[in-house]
Amino acid sequence: MTVLSEQEFRVLNGAHLKKMATAAELASAVGLDVAVVEPVLNAAAGSGLLMAAEGRHLLLPEGTSAVHEYYRTAYEAMRSNDLVLAWYERFETVNEQFIKQVSEWQSTDGDERVQSRLIKTVERLTKNLRELTPIVPRYETYVDRFGGSVARIDQGEKDFVCKPTIDSVHNIWFEFHEDILTVIGRPRDT
Incomplete structure (x- = not known):
């Protein structure tokens, strides 16, 4: 299981929520500079967490699992x-x-x-x-x-x-x- 940093989570969660988005759209949605978002997207694509097609990014099942695991661990206390x-x-x-x-x-x-x-x-x-x-x-x-x-x-x-x-x-x-x-x-x- 891939363990995400907070920054990786924010970017990949943006991809998860938006479904198909450009780096600029994701940067705007998650409140980060596109210069911060692009390397995260490139690394995630390289490790099989997401795919890029025609400038748009789609989270793959392993990426979705990593995002959901981050939610589970980071927000566990909020569930009660x-x-x-x-x-x-x-x-x-x-x-x-x-x-x-x-x-x-x-x-x-x-x-x-x-x-x-x-x-x-x-x-x-x-x-x-x-x-x-x-x-x-x-x-x-x-x-x-x-x-x-x-x-x-x-x-x-x-x-x-x-x-x-x-x-x-x-x-x-x-x-x-x-x-x-x-x-x-x-x-x-x-």
């Missing part, structure tokens, strides 16, 4: 931490609202009122994430990413609501949800 588990239960309520709002936004072709409620929900999550950043400092990157996407939406770029090929609030939310589930050791269908 009452503060974190209570935070997650509150998140699930907000998550249900967000999913409904995204569906409504899509079905109304981007209605401004629905979009406003959706953005308020994203801002609520961002505020709530501040409770977890002292425990999981890398979650500050989600706060930054949400802020950047909301700013783009505020400037009239509606694609940043849920376009699948950019860092939209929907994509960031999806990645965060998978991340927090893995931190607390719950499967996605729970």
